[in-house]
Amino acid sequence: MKTLNVDLGERSYPIYIGRQLLAEPQFYHSHIRGSQVLVVSNETVAPLYLNAVRQALSGYKLDEVILPDGEQYKTLDVLNQVFDGLLSHQHNRSTTLLALGGGVVGDMTGFAAACYQRGVDFIQVPTTLLSQVDSSVGGKTAVNHSLGKNMIGAFHQPRCVIADTDTLETLPERELSAGLAEVIKYGLICDQPFFDWLETNIESLMARDPEALAYAIEQSCHDKAHIVAQDEKESGIRAILNLGHTFGHAIETHQGYGEWLHGEAVATGMLMAADLSRRLGWISALDVERLQRLLSKARLPIVGPAQMSDHDYVSRMQVDKKVLDGRLRLVLLKSIGQALVTGEVPEAALLETLADYRDC
Amino acid sequence: MKTLNVDLGERSYPIYIGRQLLAEPQFYHSHIRGSQVLVVSNETVAPLYLNAVRQALSGYKLDEVILPDGEQYKTLDVLNQVFDGLLSHQHNRSTTLLALGGGVVGDMTGFAAACYQRGVDFIQVPTTLLSQVDSSVGGKTAVNHSLGKNMIGAFHQPRCVIADTDTLETLPERELSAGLAEVIKYGLICDQPFFDWLETNIESLMARDPEALAYAIEQSCHDKAHIVAQDEKESGIRAILNLGHTFGHAIETHQGYGEWLHGEAVATGMLMAADLSRRLGWISALDVERLQRLLSKARLPIVGPAQMSDHDYVSRMQVDKKVLDGRLRLVLLKSIGQALVTGEVPEAALLETLADYRDC
Numbered sequence: 001m002k003t004l005n006v007d008l009g010e011r012s013y014p015i016y017i018g019r020q021l022l023a024e025p026q027f028y029h030s031h032i033r034g035s036q037v038l039v040v041s042n043e044t045v046a047p048l049y050l051n052a053v054r055q056a057l058s059g060y061k062l063d064e065v066i067l068p069d070g071e072q073y074k075t076l077d078v079l080n081q082v083f084d085g086l087l088s089h090q091h092n093r094s095t096t097l098l099a100l101g102g103g104v105v106g107d108m109t110g111f112a113a114a115c116y117q118r119g120v121d122f123i124q125v126p127t128t129l130l131s132q133v134d135s136s137v138g139g140k141t142a143v144n145h146s147l148g149k150n151m152i153g154a155f156h157q158p159r160c161v162i163a164d165t166d167t168l169e170t171l172p173e174r175e176l177s178a179g180l181a182e183v184i185k186y187g188l189i190c191d192q193p194f195f196d197w198l199e200t201n202i203e204s205l206m207a208r209d210p211e212a213l214a215y216a217i218e219q220s221c222h223d224k225a226h227i228v229a230q231d232e233k234e235s236g237i238r239a240i241l242n243l244g245h246t247f248g249h250a251i252e253t254h255q256g257y258g259e260w261l262h263g264e265a266v267a268t269g270m271l272m273a274a275d276l277s278r279r280l281g282w283i284s285a286l287d288v289e290r291l292q293r294l295l296s297k298a299r300l301p302i303v304g305p306a307q308m309s310d311h312d313y314v315s316r317m318q319v320d321k322k323v324l325d326g327r328l329r330l331v332l333l334k335s336i337g338q339a340l341v342t343g344e345v346p347e348a349a350l351l352e353t354l355a356d357y358r359d360c
Numbered sequence: 361m362k363t364l365n366v367d368l369g370e371r372s373y374p375i376y377i378g379r380q381l382l383a384e385p386q387f388y389h390s391h392i393r394g395s396q397v398l399v400v401s402n403e404t405v406a407p408l409y410l411n412a413v414r415q416a417l418s419g420y421k422l423d424e425v426i427l428p429d430g431e432q433y434k435t436l437d438v439l440n441q442v443f444d445g446l447l448s449h450q451h452n453r454s455t456t457l458l459a460l461g462g463g464v465v466g467d468m469t470g471f472a473a474a475c476y477q478r479g480v481d482f483i484q485v486p487t488t489l490l491s492q493v494d495s496s497v498g499g500k501t502a503v504n505h506s507l508g509k510n511m512i513g514a515f516h517q518p519r520c521v522i523a524d525t526d527t528l529e530t531l532p533e534r535e536l537s538a539g540l541a542e543v544i545k546y547g548l549i550c551d552q553p554f555f556d557w558l559e560t561n562i563e564s565l566m567a568r569d570p571e572a573l574a575y576a577i578e579q580s581c582h583d584k585a586h587i588v589a590q591d592e593k594e595s596g597i598r599a600i601l602n603l604g605h606t607f608g609h610a611i612e613t614h615q616g617y618g619e620w621l622h623g624e625a626v627a628t629g630m631l632m633a634a635d636l637s638r639r640l641g642w643i644s645a646l647d648v649e650r651l652q653r654l655l656s657k658a659r660l661p662i663v664g665p666a667q668m669s670d671h672d673y674v675s676r677m678q679v680d681k682k683v684l685d686g687r688l689r690l691v692l693l694k695s696i697g698q699a700l701v702t703g704e705v706p707e708a709a710l711l712e713t714l715a716d717y718r719d720c
Contacts, residue, residue, distance in 0.1 A: 076436050076443075080505075083436075087507035090679050115475075117681045118502065118513045119593075142478065145440075147447035153478045154514065233479075319450050321477045 002218055006137060006225040008157060008232055015137065015161040015221050017214060022125065022164040023052040025059075031123055031159040034094030036061045040082055040109040041100040042069040045127050048170055053100055053125065063089040067105065072258035074104045074144045076152060082112040096121040096159070102128035102175070103135040103262065107153070110141030114156035124158045127167040129179025129213070130263050133186075133220035136161040138228040138241070144257055148319045149249045155233055163221075165214050173299070178263025180205060180298040181244075183216050185270060186223040188291070189240045192337025194219050199290070202297045240339040243331040244269030247304070250316035254308055260301075267300035272357050277333040279349040287336050306359040313354055362578050366497060366585040368517060368592055375497065375521040375581050377574060382485065382524040383412040385419075391483055391519040394454030396421045400442055400469040401460040402429040405487050408530055413460055413485065423449040427465065432618035434464045434504045436512060442472040456481040456519070462488035462535070463495040463622065467513070470501030474516035484518045487527040489539025489573070490623050493546075493580035496521040498588040498601070504617055508679045509609045515593055523581075525574050533659070538623025540565060540658040541604075543576050545630060546583040548651070549600045552697025554579050559650070562657045600699040603691040604629030607664075610676035614668055620661075627660035632717050637693040639709040647696050666719040673714055 001018030016027050037060045041050055046066050054062060065085035067078060086095065099109035099122060106124050113122035124136040142153025168176070183205075187195030197219075198205075204212040224241065231238035247269030252260055274291050277283045295302050304313075317328055329343045361378030376387050397420045401410055406426050414422060425445035427438060446455065459469035459482060466484050473482035484496040502513025528536070540562075547555030557579075558565075564572040584601065591598040607629030612620055634651050637643045655662055664673075677688055689703045 076440055080436055083505050083512055084507070087505055087511060087679060092679075093681055115512045115514060117511060118500070118515055140478070145443050145447055147444070151447060151477060152443055152475045154475060155478055319447060319452075321453055 002214070004218065004221050004225060006157075007229045011139075011157040013158055013160050015163060015225070017132075017163045017165065017218050017221065019166050019210065020164065021162050022049055022167065023056050025056045027160070027162050028056055028123065031121075032060065032096045033121060034092070034096065036089075036091050036095040037063070037098055038082075038086055038089070038091055038095060039064045039098045039100055040067065040105055040112070042067045042105055044069040045101040045105070049100060049127060049167065053098070063091070067108065069104075070258045071104055071144070071252070071262065072256070074108055074257065076143055079108055079112055079143055082108065083116065086112075086116055091116075093117045093120060096123060098123045098125060100125045100127065101131070102126065103131040106131050106135045107141050107150070108143060110139070110156050110158065111143060111153050114141055114154035119156070121159050122156070124161040126161065126163055128171055128175055129168055129217070130175065130182055132163040132165075132217050133179060134182040134224065136163065137221050137224045139232070147253075149253055149257070150321075151319075163217060165210060165217065168208060168213060174261060175263075176206070176208070177299045178261040181263035181267035181270070181295070181300050183220050184291075184294060184298065185241075185243055185266065186220045188270060188274075188333060188336060189243050189331075189339035190227065190337060191219070191223050192335070194223070195336050199294055202294060206298065239329075239341045240331050243333070243339050244271075244273050246317050246320045246330055247272045247313070249320065250313045251304055251308065253316050254312050255305060264301050267295050267298075268302060268304050268357065271295060271302050272304070272353050273330065273332055275356060276330070276345065276349055276353045279352060280332065280345075283333050283335055287333075290336070303357050303359040304354070308358070310351055310354050314350075362574070364578065364581050364585060366517075367589045371499075371517040371592075373518055373520050375523060375585070377492075377523045377525065377578050377581065379526050379570065380524065381522050382409055382527065383416050385416045387520070387522050388416055388483065391481075392420065392456045393481060394452070394456065396449075396451050396455040397423070397458055398442075398446055398449070398451055398455060399424045399458045399460055400427065400465055400472070402427045402465055404429040405461040405465070409460060409487060409527065413458070423451070427468065429464075430618045431464055431504070431612070431622065432616070434468055434617065436503055439468055439472055439503055442468065443476065446472075446476055451476075453477045453480060456483060458483045458485060460485045460487065461491070462486065463491040466491050466495045467501050467510070468503060470499070470516050470518065471503060471513050474501055474514035479516070481519050482516070484521040486521065486523055488531055488535055489528055489577070490535065490542055492523040492525075492577050493539060494542040494584065496523065497581050497584045499592070507613075508676075509613055509617070510681075511679075523577060525570060525577065528568060528573055534621060535623075536566070536568070537659045538621040541623035541627035541630070541655070541660055543580050544651075544654060544658065545601075545603055545626065546580045548630060548634075548693060548696060549603050549691075549699035550587065550697060551579070551583050552695070554583070555696050559654055562654060566658065599701045600691050603693070603699050604631075604633050606677050606680045606690055607632045607673070609680065610673045611664055611668065613676050614672050615665060624661050627655050627658075628662060628664050628717065631655060631662055632664070632713050633690065633692055635716060636690070636705065636709055636713045639712060640692065640705075643693050643695055647693075650696070663717050663719040664714070668718070670711055670714050674710075
């Protein structure tokens with residue numbers, strides 16, 4: 001078992017990574033302040049792991065809210081079910097919310113914890129690769145709006161993250177790939193040796209080799225924690241974590257939430273960002289080729305939807321959170337292992353990239 | 361015109377109090393960072409003051425969302441109309457929300473600003489006495505849930521507050537009284553000389569004498585700002601601002617939002633808290649009598665609803681945000697001008713108070 005500390009002053013917290021952690025009371029106890037816990041999970045994950053969590057928390061007054069499974073349910077409306085559960089069981093300000101599931105459950109539970117009585121504690125127990133490497137680090141919580149992804153949310157740090165790698169054994173193939181997209185992202189934006197390691201080990205990861213997965217999770221969390229510690233509220237450097245996300249969110253929103261997995265849209269978006277970086281003369285065609293090969297081996301999509309027009313992309317990219325006073329800002333690559341945010345993207349280059357990565 | 365500064369480090373902001381401020385561009389300009397502004401108002405206030413605000417903000421890209429009027433609309437559902445407005449007009453992270461209206465508009469706009477893209481700027485332009493003295497100071501924002509008032513919210517400070525006292529000329533009689541309930545609260549909890557002044561000047565206030573109103577607003581904001589500066593997130597002393605609110609919220613929730621005005625429920629709640637303080641031997645029967653007389657002169661209710669049982673009170677008081685691990689905590693009075701929070705309230709005394717202040 002490894003422990004990683006996310007260093008955020010008084011909001012610092014540990015990430016526990018390893019096998020068979022889920023059922024161990026010790027990882028929960030020191031991070032729960034009151035006597036009440038509300039577990040939030042979904043219809044897919046609850047039958048697999050809720051019993052183990054119940055046993056680990058047998059000393060607490062435990063209540064449960066089970067949400068429907070899918071990005072299309074990450075809405076204000078469904079969020080209200082969490083508040084219903086908290087209030088109908090009279091949870092007070094010293095309660096702890098526990099997110100048991102993937103990124104959607106984590107985002108919704110974290111946002112509910114940020115808002116309930118103007119802020120209560122929460123613990124993340126991520127059960128997908130994507131949520132273990134990404135959404136459980138950094139304190140971003142949100143729900144979607146029909147006009148934009150993650151547009152309604154808060155920064156709210158968990159008390160701890162318990163990443164039990166055994167849960168990945170039950171993960172559907174497509175979600176394993178989607179998680180790897182975010183893993184690859186860390187190599188691309190800030191960790192070239194890790195990118196090299198991924199190229200060498202992608203087959204082991206796809207075969208769910210436990211040691212390879214544990215290393216990939218640990219390195220991704222380490223890289224993310226390092227960036228978040230420098231810029232908790234995303235006023236600068238943290239924005240590079242959004243490599244591929246501006247394109248990706250446009251795809252997700254256009255296709256309807258739940259059609260493309262978040263990681264799939266990010267994979268295609270990263271490749272578009274790499275191609276655009278090449279057009280600006282920052283990275284080589286060979287670098288783009290390396291990324292494309294790695295994504296393909298991870299069985300991730302490398303082109304956007306056929307029917308999505310330039311306008312479909314650009315209009316949705318305009319509501320991205322990185323837009324400042326009307327100017328589109330994108331995360332691009334200076335090299336493999338170094339990302340930066342720029343507002344200086346010629347529209348012609350952007351349109352060429354969109355054309356080249358349209359499915360046909 | 362008076363300027364009061366609320367001292368909260370980098371979140372400090374000014375409150376401007378005076379006549380004819382609403383239409384003055386200068387009070388807005390230095391507090392708006394971007395080029396976009398979304399004005400949120402309601403059906404009652406917009407026809408009266410929206411045009412003046414439009415003119416003051418003529419240089420900005422201005423959009424508007426007009427909400428229905430009333431506490432019963434302070435819900436997550438109606439909040440979504442604000443997000444619809446922001447997203448359909450492509451407001452970005454540098455936008456400013458402007459709340460033009462009473463406490464409901466202020467609470468909803470502030471909470472929308474706290475959540476939109478995980479936090480954008482907002483400005484309060486309160487147009488009721490209650491919101492000028494109370495909800496525009498301190499950064500508490502929230503919406504109601506059918507099971508509890510203000511249960512979903514955030515701490516989010518405005519960039520400035522513009523309290524134009526001329527707007528009180530159009531305020532309905534009942535809302536003037538409701539605002540005075542909160543004014544009286546400041547005298548009770550921390551400012552005995554102000555309580556004395558209120559006893560002397562209550563007739564002028566009820567007659568809407570502009571100078572008396574301006575002084576009452578200024579003194580209330582001053583008292584509140586002093587308390588909030590000591591304890592922004594309500595981990596201690598700030599809780600005394602909730603004098604009368606635990607009883608009051610129970611009444612509001614039981615009666616259905618919008619039946620009793622917030623200030624009316626707080627008035628009755630403060631009298632119950634005073635009576636309970638007397639039963640504990642802390643204040644005299646004369647003190648309770650003074651308060652009752654002042655509330656009556658302000659045409660505020662001094663008894664709770666006839667049909668509301670002990671259980672109706674106690675069950676709703678149990679979900680109050682001040683409850684800690686199941687123990688009810690109440691704000692009571694050590695004297696006129698000094699409040700404190702206590703978890704040591706004998707149930708018998710509480711039930712006697714509820715019985716004595718039940719309408720019959």
